[in-house]
Amino acid sequence: MVNLDPSLTQFPDTSKKPKVVDANYDNSKMSREDFLKVLLTDLQFQDPLNAKDISEFIDNTIKLKQMESFDAIQKLADTFSQYSGSLLMASNLIGKTITYSNGNLDQTGQVTGVVMQDNQVMFKVGNDMVSLDKIKEISI
Numbered sequence: 613m614v615n616l617d618p619s620l621t622q623f624p625d626t627s628k629k630p631k632v633v634d635a636n637y638d639n640s641k642m643s644r645e646d647f648l649k650v651l652l653t654d655l656q657f658q659d660p661l662n663a664k665d666i667s668e669f670i671d672n673t674i675k676l677k678q679m680e681s682f683d684a685i686q687k688l689a690d691t692f693s694q695y696s697g698s699l700l701m702a703s704n705l706i707g708k709t710i711t712y713s714n715g716n717l718d719q720t721g722q723v724t725g726v727v728m729q730d731n732q733v734m735f736k737v738g739n740d741m742v743s744l745d746k747i748k749e750i751s752i
Contacts, residue, residue, distance in 0.1 A: 644683060
């Protein structure tokens with residue numbers, strides 16, 4: 613006679629689904645983590661004798677990928693809006709002559725470009741990249 617582990621023959625109680633999110637939860641603002649919690653809880657508590665159609669799971673996976681894409685786009689838009697003002701103001705110095713500290717020497721040159729580098733506005737002067745805190749004088 614074969615002795616089976618009782619945990620292998622018992623199914624989860626599907627009549628009591630756990631509360632994953634509040635009833636008033638705004639689905640339009642659902643994070644990827646919340647979506648995964650709902651999806652995995654749904655899979656965990658489904659009736660194994662009446663399993664869900666795999667196409668619904670695929671649809672949910674596609675929705676998850678879309679949410680990840682929207683999150684990435686939102687982060688990019690946030691970053692752009694955060695730095696676009698700084699770049700726009702800094703671009704006013706293009707064509708201007710500045711005096712800046714380069715180590716122990718003060719150098720003078722014309723600003724030919726503005727870039728973001730390590731989350732900081734940098735001014736291109738000749739072969740140098742100059743941060744705003746190194747600028748000592750701006751000439752017209």
